[in-house]
Amino acid sequence: MKKVFTLILLIILTFSSYSQENKAVKWYTIQEAEKLSNQSFRPLFIDTYTDWCGWCKKMDQETFTNSVIAEILNTRFYPVKFDAEGKESISFLGQTFINDGKAGKTHQLALALLNGQLSYPTVVFLTKQNDKFQVSPVPGFRQPKEMEMLLSYFADKAYETRKWEDYQSTFKGKIE
Numbered sequence: 001m002k003k004v005f006t007l008i009l010l011i012i013l014t015f016s017s018y019s020q021e022n023k024a025v026k027w028y029t030i031q032e033a034e035k036l037s038n039q040s041f042r043p044l045f046i047d048t049y050t051d052w053c054g055w056c057k058k059m060d061q062e063t064f065t066n067s068v069i070a071e072i073l074n075t076r077f078y079p080v081k082f083d084a085e086g087k088e089s090i091s092f093l094g095q096t097f098i099n100d101g102k103a104g105k106t107h108q109l110a111l112a113l114l115n116g117q118l119s120y121p122t123v124v125f126l127t128k129q130n131d132k133f134q135v136s137p138v139p140g141f142r143q144p145k146e147m148e149m150l151l152s153y154f155a156d157k158a159y160e161t162r163k164w165e166d167y168q169s170t171f172k173g174k175i176e
Helices: 002-022 028-037 054-062 067-076 109-112 144-155 164-170
Strands: 044-049 078-083 089-092 095-096 122-129 131-141
Touching: 028 044, 028 078, 028 089, 044 054, 044 109, 067 144, 078 109, 095 109, 109 131, 122 144, 144 164
Parallel strands: 044 078
Antiparallel strands: 044 122, 089 095, 122 131
């Protein structure tokens, strides 16, 4: 009886641990995501944040921990966490970007991804059309329900045929 109880407890803990792992977003560096995307294309999702940004931390705690959001990011995108004020040199899409202090604390890659419109948090979708990357920054904090809609819009390539407003009015997601 004791062995059966121990076995059942072990199984429950294993499944509990497995389900917790599935809820986490597997974040990549931008270089890792570019390499993976070249091997097997998926759009890149770049969470552009700063260490001092309270809304960035809130989105980490409330949005990116949602199991639906994590599943979409892990299966339909290569998700990247990018510190817009990071100091490291980054090679991306054949260019090297640095933080030389000329733009305050802002990294050159952040300026490029956000089209010079610095706002945190901003998520950036890098999609491909005609073998060219399209950069679509979306500024501001997003609750899980709204993030699900954004992710689906880009993952399903709805942006190619539908306006965002039309997509919003008909979207049915998993998050209530």
